[in-house]
Amino acid sequence: MIIHCPLNQKTASMLNMFAAAGAEEFYLGYRNAGISKEDCFNRRFGGQINFDSVESALAVCENAGRIGAKTFVAINELFYPESWHDALIDDVKKLSAGGVFGFIVSDINLIIKLKKADSGLFIVLSSTAHVMNAKAAAFYRGLGVDRIVLPRQLSPGEIIKIASGSKDCGFELIVTNEECPYLEGVCSYCHFPGEESPNICRQATLYNHLPVGFGYSLDSCGVCALYSLRDRKDFVLKIAGRGLGGDLILKDIRFLKSVVEIIDESETEEEYGRKCAESHKETFGERCGRKCYYSVGRMPDLNVTGETARPQMVQGVVKWTSSLSYDNLSEDVSGEGGGN
């Protein structure tokens, strides 16, 4: 399984460290003030998340190319004004000529136009396209999509069915960082940068009333599901969070590298889970918060002592009525938009 890692302006200088830790592919975003002053070229924006121009993005991609890593550029807003298309296609041509391997896209208009412009372009379908079944995957494959980032709302069984239905297509799974319950393709809110509450869908809703660490969280993860998918060595493991700092990304890479090794050496799912938990604690200094992607149904360990555990809010700290204690959960943090 390949580790696919984000880069931003702040972390670009850590590219070699990321690669040495185990990242084999990198993805990033850019903006082009020549097309629009607004920072809405992809689903992440604000701060130093996007590179300031095609040229600065290209320079980083060339650095990655020198160490043999593939690079991908995200142009994955749900739509772009039609008047932008020609300029965007010009950008893609420049980036592709400079060695960028693939482009992460969500908008069908752009997919069709990019393929018309260059049928050899490698197109990765963003998770915001919300592919929930094998027939939808086949539809996008028919448009020329080469790889699909699957939504975090799927179960491992569904992932296997989808992947089995499109054998000539690659698949990416987001496996660390960030999860809003409304993530992926059926959220139509704006995520205005710079606002106190950019994501009103979660921050101004009931999720605000949940105990700290629940609802939306930065430290979500899809690692547990990987054991069920261990036969799919071709899956790409994506680290979400293009706005995150380099130290955290480095820990994510190290953790995922250990997970890939643990999959191979584990004989049972239980052994895999235990070893991953140990690795998580060792890497991040705290136990996993069990905020899972690709998770279905009840939380697995609510009945640790046989009694029904229910969280109680005590001045913002979560206490469980069972023997579990999640006192050290990290703070909920703001993000900028869904999709990676």
Next chain:
Amino acid sequence: MTTRMEHAFYISDPADLKYFHNSRFDRIYFGNEFCEFLLPTEEQMEKTLEFARRAGAGFTLVTPPCSERCIEKCERLIEALPGSAEVVFNDWGLLQAIRAAGKTPVHGRLLCKAKKDPRLGFKGEPFSDYFTENNLQSEYLELLSALGAGRMELDNVFQGLRLERDSEIKYSLYYPHVCCAATRKCYFANMAEGNFKFRTIDYCPVSCAGENIAIHNLGAEVFMQGNAQYYANDRMTVGSADGLIDRLVYMPVFPNHNFTRGEPLFLDWNRLFEVKEQRVLWGEEPDETLAGMVARAVKSAAGGIRNVLDIGCGEGRHAELFAGLDYYGIDIASKALERAGENKAGKFICGDILDLIGYDGFFDMAVDYGCLHSIAPWRRREYFEAAGRIVKTGGVLILCAWTGKESPLPAFYVEGQIPEWSVSAGDIEKAAEGLFDWVEKKTEKRTRLSMMFAAMKRK
């Protein structure tokens, strides 16, 4: 030449056919765009189809984003449709099945990628033309035509939408409800399951029960029903001036509920009253604090108290406190009332206090021990209006409810299914404004929550 505007009527539950008017609507939209668990059964669809036939209306089945399991469900429904029916698809995976079955595919509004954020409706706020853009562009429309989908569904978003003129595609506009977001990680289902960490739902207790929770008011009041968030826009802000829209799709209520699926969708109080442990937990003897308040109210009532309504009386636990008075009890659980009728003296009404009619100004006193906190916070005003109707001017209302910090989240779920919300003095004051005045209130610590006891006088 002007195009005739077609008027359609869209519901997710056959019970909402009561809002249909033959003379007003040409077509019925039926199904669910958001939640696969609320899709109609084949029997429900057949009944609604029959209704449409009798009304001389066309029929459109509406389908949601689909898991593998949902695709199979939808395919069965599509197979059962007559050849003239349309099917709205909100998942590209379903398009092939619609075409293979010979039905007419219609591009759903969830696939129309536009910003649907109510903040874009702030009056006087400038926003750039960017926000009227969307994915319904030339390449997309060509693709749709090639795939046999000649109609696209649109949300009536505040900021308007730029629509492609040079196309054969027809547009429908949904009003008044605009969907902002939907998810498989449904709030209601997760809360009912005790999952505060939001997991994908593969089984649904349908604990949403069709309730609308107000979640924020930025640009417009936004509600959550089931797994979707929405706002209402009662002005036609999309396409009305362009002449591009030839169908208006009216939703009498937000279509993300289905009470009549024939499954246990309602909060099942009857089931709870069959659980002996639950009855013991609630208590079988009258509450002493309540007894004291009732005694004081009876003693101090100027005009005397001759009758009383026990709201949410259950099995009549408190009936003996009202010996000598004309005692009435009302409860939604018929099982509880059967037991009350066997063991207690009084008249018992099976029903919802919010819907009680025929007792206007009838009661000298109403007593509520643990009913108010079972009513969702957004319906508390309705509760006090109902209480205000039945209690005489100068009459008494005694309330006992879980109390704590104000929150739209339930304080807990009885048996993991029935939500109970804590009620603060501020909540009561706001909901009862203009109807009742405080007479007495106190709080007592009970288990991990406290209980508020309050006596109020009808203005």
